[in-house]
Amino acid sequence: MSNAFEKSINIGLGLLLYSREKVEELVEELVGKGEVAKKDARQFAGELMQRGEEQREELKKLIQSEVAKALVHVNVAKKEDLVTKDEIREIVREQMQQVLREQGCFKNEGPQ
Template sequence: MSDLFKKAISLGWGLTMVSKEKVEKVVDELVNRGELAPDESKALVNRLIERGEEEQSQFKSVINDQVKKILHEINVPTTSDVTNLEQRIAVLEQRISELEAPQAVQEAPQVE
């Protein structure tokens, strides 16, 4: 039984890259060799798939954290940084436009 447990653990670790069909195939092989009871096969497949999804989620979380850390370390601006700068630029452009407007009226040639 410990050999079966080792196989299940190994299979569980690899589920982030393995399809459900491949998991079912391996479990069916275990049933055919008599290492697993047929009535336990569906439950094992479900547990392994669930565990694989959990591990995949954890893996994605770790990768996301690492990417964020690296981007922060190399000073890549965040979306909110860019948005804040865009808003500041828009305000400055508006102020420049307002300041230039009276000059344009004063500089316009007068028609007599």
């Protein structure tokens, strides 16, 4: 079984795209060729699916890391760095109130 498992590892990124059905087909093919014992087929399929999921997660982390690096490289603002319309309105409102207070036109200190 370990020899067949080593062969399956050589599938590489193709395994990432395999659905459970495709993995089961592959295992059945290996059983048919005598490379995997029928009693080990279910465990082998599970191992392949687990390995595929681990590779998916590794690839996902790698992609996220590379995208983050690319965004930093091109100087794209992060969501937390952006100011919303409501925040802009509040800033403008506060500044207008400050100017009006300084000119003596606005006496109310509380929020409007």
